[in-house]
Amino acid sequence: MGSVILGSGSALPKRCVTNEELAQSVDTTNEWIIERTGIRQRYLADDSETTSSLATEAAKKALEAAGIDAADIDLIVLATATPDQTFPATATTVQANLGIKDCIAFDVAAVCTGFLYALTVSDSMLRGGNARRALVIGAETFSRILDWEDRTTCVLFGDGAGALVLESREGEDGILATRLHAAGHHNELLYVDGGPSTTQTVGHLRMRGREVFRHAVVNLAEVLNEVMEAAGMTAADIDWVVPHQANARILDATAKKLSLPADKVIVTVDQHANTSAASVPLAFDVAVRDGRIQRGDMVVMEAMGGGLTWGAAALRY
CATH class of the missing domain: 3.40.47.10 (Thiolase/Chalcone synthase)
Incomplete structure (x- = not known):
């Protein structure tokens, strides 16, 4: 299946x-x-x-x-x-x-x-x-x-x-491969300073942006290579990259690290900013509805967030 x-x-x-x-x-x-x-x-x-x-x-x-x-x-x-x-x-x-x-x-x-x-x-x-x-x-x-x-x-x-x-x-495979990671010892880089078990408050987001940026560029490039290898793909096979829309600089740096052309990367961060867990599916839907992503296209998704957590998926739409 x-x-x-x-x-x-x-x-x-x-x-x-x-x-x-x-x-x-x-x-x-x-x-x-x-x-x-x-x-x-x-x-x-x-x-x-x-x-x-x-x-x-x-x-x-x-x-x-x-x-x-x-x-x-x-x-x-x-x-x-x-x-x-x-x-x-x-x-x-x-x-x-x-x-x-x-x-x-x-x-x-x-x-x-x-x-x-x-x-x-x-x-x-x-x-x-x-x-x-x-x-x-x-x-x-x-x-x-x-x-x-x-x-x-x-x-x-x-x-x-x-x-x-x-x-x-049976006999069809749209989700070709996924790879997930977490590194809890980097909790202090991106977190919320509240929660029911500690402060009994909602808290606010706190981030050390430069260090998150550094980890993001390295980790995202590595996990994209992992998921492409698992799916039997190379960068040349990719029609579209749908990345987490955190920062235009991270998107550019990740694409360059993989030698991917900028016109293969779906970018919506300018319109939506960082919408956390909504970021990847929101960008994917925008690109489907405007006609860029077509049936049969090979797509890779990637994201990194607090935890730190990061991951990628390779799929055939």
Whole structure:
């Protein structure tokens, strides 16, 4: 058995915030943000928009693209670092929103790498016969955990969601290979200074940006080589790279390290900023809907986030 992608979907909050607007309340400038990150705008959730509402919207669009009903889904794996509640899992809220009476539903927490962890788990469960059709979602409202007085971090992130519908099929293989890693001893490089077990507060995001950048360039290049080798691919076989949209500099450096042309890299960081676990599926859906990614294309995805965690996936769309 293998798993194939039937459809994709994405969702963004209603409010778009440009660098110029952000500079009215944060000690920064449009030029400073663009030069260091490539970000020009981001979408921020209002009080009526939550991780589950964005995830539900993305899931509905993915189901529509796949041409199947919500009732046909028997597995939901939702990657997020900003759940609606400490528990239950936000995936169960999405399940209820979609009107699914019974299915497997749970969250995965691996921050920016979360979607690739969720994709790997879903693929394994489909191959193992635990489910036939899965919704794999990355959804975040990172604006809820930002310190808006820390200009080095608050300008980097946005909110959003992305989703894929997978189906297990005999003799077909859409997800060719995945590779995941974690290094918990680097916790202090990118973390949130709160949690129910320690401070009983939500906390705020903290990051040592230069060190994260250094690890990202090395780790992402290495894991992309790993997953391409596992899939029997070379860089020449790749039609598209869909990277985690963290920083334009990281995207450029990773592509150069692999000798990949820039026009093969899907870039949405300028429009959405860093949406953490939503980043990869959101960028993938944008490129599918604008016609760049076509059926039969060979695609690699990669991401690195807090933990540190990092990973990659190779697939045939």
